[in-house]
Amino acid sequence: MKLSSICPGCGSPTVEGLCKRCRLESTTLLSCPPRVEVISCPVCGAQRLRGRWQSVDRPVEVLVSEAAERSVEIYRDLANPQVTLMVSKRGATRYIAEVELIGEFEGMPAEDRCTIAVDLRYETCDRCSKMAGRYYEAVVQLRARGRSLSAQEIEECEKIVLSQAEKSLEKGDRLAFVREMKPVRGGVDIVVGSTQMGRLTARSILDRFGGRMRESYKQVGAKNGKDLYRTNILVRLPRLREGDVVVARGTVLEVRGYGGRKTLCLSLMDGGRAFLSEEETDAARLLGNRSDSQKTVVVDMDEAVLEVLDPVSYKTISVTKPGNLDVRPGDEVEVIGYGDDLVLLSPL
Numbered sequence: 001m002k003l004s005s006i007c008p009g010c011g012s013p014t015v016e017g018l019c020k021r022c023r024l025e026s027t028t029l030l031s032c033p034p035r036v037e038v039i040s041c042p043v044c045g046a047q048r049l050r051g052r053w054q055s056v057d058r059p060v061e062v063l064v065s066e067a068a069e070r071s072v073e074i075y076r077d078l079a080n081p082q083v084t085l086m087v088s089k090r091g092a093t094r095y096i097a098e099v100e101l102i103g104e105f106e107g108m109p110a111e112d113r114c115t116i117a118v119d120l121r122y123e124t125c126d127r128c129s130k131m132a133g134r135y136y137e138a139v140v141q142l143r144a145r146g147r148s149l150s151a152q153e154i155e156e157c158e159k160i161v162l163s164q165a166e167k168s169l170e171k172g173d174r175l176a177f178v179r180e181m182k183p184v185r186g187g188v189d190i191v192v193g194s195t196q197m198g199r200l201t202a203r204s205i206l207d208r209f210g211g212r213m214r215e216s217y218k219q220v221g222a223k224n225g226k227d228l229y230r231t232n233i234l235v236r237l238p239r240l241r242e243g244d245v246v247v248a249r250g251t252v253l254e255v256r257g258y259g260g261r262k263t264l265c266l267s268l269m270d271g272g273r274a275f276l277s278e279e280e281t282d283a284a285r286l287l288g289n290r291s292d293s294q295k296t297v298v299v300d301m302d303e304a305v306l307e308v309l310d311p312v313s314y315k316t317i318s319v320t321k322p323g324n325l326d327v328r329p330g331d332e333v334e335v336i337g338y339g340d341d342l343v344l345l346s347p348l
């Protein structure tokens with residue numbers, strides 16, 4: 001290396017212009033704002049970042065340290081930069097973050113430090129203020145066709161609603177909350193903060209139970225020049241429930257599931273499958289439900305007929321043997337009674 005000049009800063013020999021040491025001295029390695037702010041909801045702990053609220057489940061100290069870290073700027077040509085942060089509390093809403101930076105400046109070890117005041121500001125978030133203000137966008141009305149919802153269906157639907165609320169909130173739908181679940185004649189009304197979440201809930205319920213969904217809107221006022229609407233989402237479950245045993249299409253069927261608006265059944269005579277339309281389910285004669293079945297014993301049998309003990313009267317009753325049922329005398333079977341008759345269930 002040929003030393004052709006001297007440094008105008010310190011007078012040391014150098015190649016050209018300022019020497020390395022003087023260049024380091026005149027470079028800002030770490031720039032920090034004197035003060036930053038963390039905006040946090042006192043009710044739920046959400047944080048407002050770049051104008052948007054988001055749910056967080058980190059303690060305030062972590063938010064403070066993240067805010068300090070976000071606010072610092074490091075000289076872009078510093079090699080192997082390493083930042084260390086120390087946060088300490090100085091008042092009810094004031095924290096001090098001490099920032100230390102080490103790295104390499106043109107091959108020389110270099111360091112810098114700064115102090116940032118971090119103020120915590122409490123502000124009720126969009127979601128909490130809307131929840132407190134009794135705000136809601138939609139009502140999911142759960143009903144069933146031609147009957148009331150069973151307690152078990154209501155319980156399962158409520159679980160679906162709560163889990164959808166959680167999922168939607170995680171995905172950033174700030175209004176995904178359940179305001180109220182109120183029992184009404186024949187079903188339940190679920191009042192929700194977000195229409196989008198209401199729709200997703202309705203779809204999950206349809207996936208589980210089949211049925212139909214219908215949406216309607218109602219204008220409820222205006223705010224800041226924008227019309228405000230409430231959405232009604234009517235979900236009507238099919239007339240027949242899973243496990244219902246019915247007479248339809250001239251045979252005895254058990255409901256095993258749903259495919260859109262069709263009710264999927266299994267024949268208790270020959271084991272075949274049948275998809276009943278809404279009209280067919282309306283006309284079907286309901287004999288009972290698998291949940292009310294009783295166990296009994298096969299006494300005797302031939303190709304087509306089983307003799308079983310009536311679990312109530314202990315008389316021997318003949319029942320048609322389902323084609324796919326493999327039993328021997330002495331075996332236990334499940335039956336449901338209707339009138340003086342019994343229907344034999346196929347294994348699930």
Ligand SMILES: [Zn+2]
Binds near residue numbers: 008012019
């Ligand atoms: Zn110099």
Ligand SMILES: [Zn+2]
Binds near residue numbers: 045046124125126129
């Ligand atoms: Zn909040």
